Amino acid sequence: MQATNLETLVTIQYNFDQPTNRAQTRSSKWEKYPPGTIPLWVADMDFEVSPTIRQALADRVAHGIFGYTKPDLEWAKAVTDYYQTTHNWTIKPEWIVWVPGVVTSMNLACRAWSQDHNKVLTPEVIYPHFHSAPTNNNKQCLFMPMTYAQGRLRVDINSLPAKPHQDAKLMLFCNPQNPGGCVYTAEELQAIDAYCQQHELILVSDEIHADLILDADKKHIPYGSISEYALNNSMVLGAASKTYNLAGLACSWAVIANDELRSSFQKAMHGIVPEINPLGYIGTVTALQTERDWQQQLLQYLRGNRDYLAQEFDAIEGMNMLPLEATFLAWIDVSELGLENPPAFFEAAGVGMSPGAGFNDANFMRLNFGCQRAVLQEAIARIKQALANR
Ligand SMILES: Cc1ncc(COP(=O)(O)O)c(C=O)c1O
Numbered sequence: 001m002q003a004t005n006l007e008t009l010v011t012i013q014y015n016f017d018q019p020t021n022r023a024q025t026r027s028s029k030w031e032k033y034p035p036g037t038i039p040l041w042v043a044d045m046d047f048e049v050s051p052t053i054r055q056a057l058a059d060r061v062a063h064g065i066f067g068y069t070k071p072d073l074e075w076a077k078a079v080t081d082y083y084q085t086t087h088n089w090t091i092k093p094e095w096i097v098w099v100p101g102v103v104t105s106m107n108l109a110c111r112a113w114s115q116d117h118n119k120v121l122t123p124e125v126i127y128p129h130f131h132s133a134p135t136n137n138n139k140q141c142l143f144m145p146m147t148y149a150q151g152r153l154r155v156d157i158n159s160l161p162a163k164p165h166q167d168a169k170l171m172l173f174c175n176p177q178n179p180g181g182c183v184y185t186a187e188e189l190q191a192i193d194a195y196c197q198q199h200e201l202i203l204v205s206d207e208i209h210a211d212l213i214l215d216a217d218k219k220h221i222p223y224g225s226i227s228e229y230a231l232n233n234s235m236v237l238g239a240a241s242k243t244y245n246l247a248g249l250a251c252s253w254a255v256i257a258n259d260e261l262r263s264s265f266q267k268a269m270h271g272i273v274p275e276i277n278p279l280g281y282i283g284t285v286t287a288l289q290t291e292r293d294w295q296q297q298l299l300q301y302l303r304g305n306r307d308y309l310a311q312e313f314d315a316i317e318g319m320n321m322l323p324l325e326a327t328f329l330a331w332i333d334v335s336e337l338g339l340e341n342p343p344a345f346f347e348a349a350g351v352g353m354s355p356g357a358g359f360n361d362a363n364f365m366r367l368n369f370g371c372q373r374a375v376l377q378e379a380i381a382r383i384k385q386a387l388a389n390r
Helices: 051-063 073-087 102-113 129-136 186-199 228-232 259-269 278-290 292-315 342-348 373-389
Strands: 038-040 096-099 119-123 140-144 168-174 202-206 234-238 252-255 329-333 351-355 364-368
Touching: 038 373, 051 278, 073 096, 073 252, 073 278, 096 102, 096 259, 102 129, 102 168, 102 202, 102 234, 102 252, 102 259, 119 129, 129 140, 129 168, 168 186, 186 202, 186 228, 228 234, 292 329, 292 373, 342 351, 342 364, 342 373, 351 373
Parallel strands: 038 351, 119 140, 119 168, 168 202, 202 234
Antiparallel strands: 096 252, 234 252, 329 364, 351 364
């Protein structure tokens, strides 16, 4: 299939249109709703992993022994090389801490870097774990106001409290932002950094969607590359799980340049956080080392899905999809439909999306378009039919 977006001139060789069947795999995504409902919620994709990742995993499985696994320094180097070549950020292998999940790291940061009952600054409209991580760990959320200006849902830097609470030591931050898919610009990151410097805050930057930038003119900037202060007072969280569809293999990394912060973070892991499983490492490292071409083709396919949805929602009165710079998660304002219970309405129509209330904005629904285009076409047909019938 030929790419439709001439800006990038990528030819799609992998067949992302190929139907896949996740029945009988205990998929969280596919088991949530009754059979027949199209599940477009939790952020994993319905595409098979790249042939090379699949082969690397098969080779490891063929060995037949899956004991505790010690990370190889070469694997940390795969991460540092990835940052260098993909995001032009020079980091050291010893700064990498392997963690089974990004959410785990957020929770650990709340334990390690703030005291009980401290406040944690966190975006007001965000992936739910940004609100549960502080409260899970005996902290209180201090919501950072958001703006939808220019259709980009992001922290409203100009409305941050002039003086955050004296007990606020930590800020949680998401770039690209989920939901909404905003990619923060250098200026926006510098303003956040200036605020953190002024108030001596440590920032946790969840960058799990960094390699899912859809707009050719947008660029992901790792937070730690913004300034010396940012480097020494932050943790950047990354994973191959979203981009390469490996979420079930439970592998991620944290980049912590500051020795003291790294050591207190690792101390908080002791006895609680299990080691990464061998397949998690193999999948992640193979993705980073060899799968750039597959990723570019995936992006091309996802752009097509995003553009298809944008066009369809443009024509559906009362459903307004935000322009999306990154991620495979469309953020759709359904408030003008005047529905009493939007999630129930769409579910009854046979389309299972994530309720916006889970992200703290009940006016919206989040639609995961990491799936075959034909599936989206069926979902759109169902939505149109249900709206016509009401
Ligand atoms: C912004 C963000 N952070 C973290 C996660 C989950 O990461 P993990 O499975 O590594 O805990 C997701 C999954 O959807 C996400 O969207």
